[in-house]
Amino acid sequence: MSVKIPGRIVPDPNAHGDVEASLTGRIEAPKGGLPVLGEEVKQGQILGYVSPAVGVVDRTQVRREVARLTTEIRQTAESVELLKQFWFVPFRDGKVIQAEMKLEGLRRERAALLPMLQTQEVLRASTDGVVSVSNAINGRIVQPGEKIFEIVNPKRLWVEAVAADPHLAAVAAEVEEAVATTPDGQALDVSFVGSGLSLQQQAVPLMFRVEDPAEGLRVGRPVTVSIRSKQKSRPGIAVPRDAVVTGSNGLEQVWEHVAPEVFVPAP
Known part of the structure; x- marks a missing residue:
């Protein structure tokens, strides 16, 4: 059995970090200047300072x-x-x-x-990676909890997919082979990590790990995950193609006649 589900590229939570201010203050650049987008940083590296805005x-x-x-x-x-x-x-x-x-x-x-x-609060990189978001401007006033930098490790990326059919979560858990394909046809080998117990917009969230991320792969890029399960077959009912319609949520569905003048949509 094989199925296809939509997904998107997300950072590995163990290799992704935000750098935030813990007090109200003014951003100051370090000796080498503020890091720019795409710059590689190391864990513990000083990215900037926040001087308390106290008169x-x-x-x-x-x-x-x-x-x-x-x-x-x-x-x-x-x-x-x-x-x-x-x-x-x-x-x-x-x-x-x-x-x-x-x-x-x-x-x-x-x-x-x-x-x-305190004279200054030191902003340090929380993990190794690349600066993917930067809201740092020299002299800008920031508030506590405001994100200043976001760091992503391009070598450790995941795929977050959603399955409208709960049965697909069981299929993905018994995955034999999975491939994520980008819109331009680039294939990425992925391995199943786990599925969530809480539904997101009436769909089951599934997480996959990208085994060897390609150069230039961006976080948030849409992909299509093709899963080949160890299951050989699945019971079902053959329906004509004309019976399949698109629901209000954009997913394909059929209408099941369960009682006189009562029809129930099924994905």
Whole structure:
């Protein structure tokens, strides 16, 4: 048995990484300049910096608050140690617990303020690969969680396919041979990785690994996956070609007469 299902090229999740900012700040270029699209990078390589966008007055207030918290933390820590040494203090255990909770809260407050005093946040490549997306402009203000770079390893690519018929997922799991074909006729050997349990737009998602990605293969490119299963046959009903129509979702289907004046579409 052989079937054909649509798919697209996606990056290997273990060789794909996003570089995002964790604070509000201004992008600054490293010594060698900001990386450009198509540039190869290594894991841990410095791609840029983010300088916190905090004004002089705000920074001074933050320093003053950090200094106050540091002094209060030192005083509270000394009080805790003194309470632990003198066992005859009334309700000593409760006071120790209360002081330790206060100390932990003060430390959390200071930890939340310290990043605002950092001079720069270093943006490093999360994996080896090629810069496929770059939103970095020298001097641009970015927000926390905003994607600045996207890195893809062109030697480790997958194919994400969708099967409208749940039976095709079982066929793909028993695959004997699978080939992904690009629109220009380029054939790629792929191997079955797994299928998802959650439907996506009423279809079963299937993942295949590209064994030897060709040069210049792009992420997002559509492909057609041809699967030859170990199954030799499948029970079914022969229908005339005129009975096959295109449904509202663009998939081919036939109408099954299940009861008087009741017809149900079947893919």
